[in-house]
Amino acid sequence: MRYENPLYMAEEAAVTDAIARGRMQLGISRGSPEPAANGQELFGYTLGEGESWSSVTRERAATFREAIAGTPIARPVHPEQHGGQLLPITPVSPGLENRIWWGAAGFETAEWAGREGMNLLSSTLLLEDDGRPFHIAQREQIRRYLDSYNASGHTTGGQTAVTRSAFPVITDTDDLYFGRRERGDSVGQIEGMRARSGPTYAGSLDELAELFTRDAAMSEADYLLFALPNQLGVEYNEHVMANITKVVKDIGWK
Known part of the structure; x- marks a missing residue:
């Protein structure tokens, strides 16, 4: 999860699971040790004060899991068209969570x-x-x-x-x-x-x-x-x- 945008990953996972007809088993983790000292930085990710890759990846995992479960998280451009409700990431693949x-x-x-x-x-x-x-x-x-x-x-x-x-x-x-x-x-x-x-x-x-x-x-x-x-x-x-x-x-x- 050190290199992943959790919301984009949620979309990709849901699409893949839909193609696989609900058979995908997805493993995620902090990531294994790597030889690149600035790998995450090159992908646009840096650590803030007091952060570690362990804490950051756990937060990303939580966001990812909320998204694949269909939790509404995004503000709509036209709230009146959606009853003022937040929007989920789509598609949502039932059971993937x-x-x-x-x-x-x-x-x-x-x-x-x-x-x-x-x-x-x-x-x-x-x-x-x-x-x-x-x-x-x-x-x-x-x-x-x-x-x-x-x-x-x-x-x-x-x-x-x-x-x-x-x-x-x-x-x-x-x-x-x-x-x-x-x-x-x-x-x-x-x-x-x-x-x-x-x-x-x-x-x-x-x-x-x-x-x-x-x-x-x-x-x-x-x-x-x-x-x-x-x-x-x-x-x-x-x-x-x-x-x-x-x-x-x-x-x-x-």
Whole structure:
């Protein structure tokens, strides 16, 4: 949301959802760390005194969500033609407000998303590291989100999703691309904070099934998302997803 005009984004989202016949699931967030020191400035955005990109993007997210819900926000040119009422952003796509996912990289952000009535999208990175395995910490993030959501009284949101990098190693090509990956979490520094990244899962279908069922966060979440190597082309990614589907079905997940 650091680079987005929330009202223009609301129009674009509503149009896209209408074209998709109400099937769009939209993830938003503050945005990941970037190499450009003045990226937002080049897009015409600067921080005021006492502001941070965290606070600004949360305000933009609130405006965006009001707009997609059809909340009237604009003054009409001719008030008498509209009964003196404010105008909403158009089009309005019914139900889209319940399909907004906030990308959270920490516990506090996940709790905030729950209080705001958004769904939780948790990736392969957490800006939290106390030595526990990534999937255990991510399960705690999910539970903190749900506690916050359940106490909020909201009727939108309440769903959780986690992302994984997982690759079936079946062919020689699979082995060349992913068979030699080191397993285990990665720990480092991002924006001055210790961060922990989850592992890349690679192996036979049986090995992936075992890894999936041992992953506490995957078992806890409502939805699983899989990061795909787009640079390897559509055909290869179809091969990856077809085999991941076999794994998921074999362990009884839908």
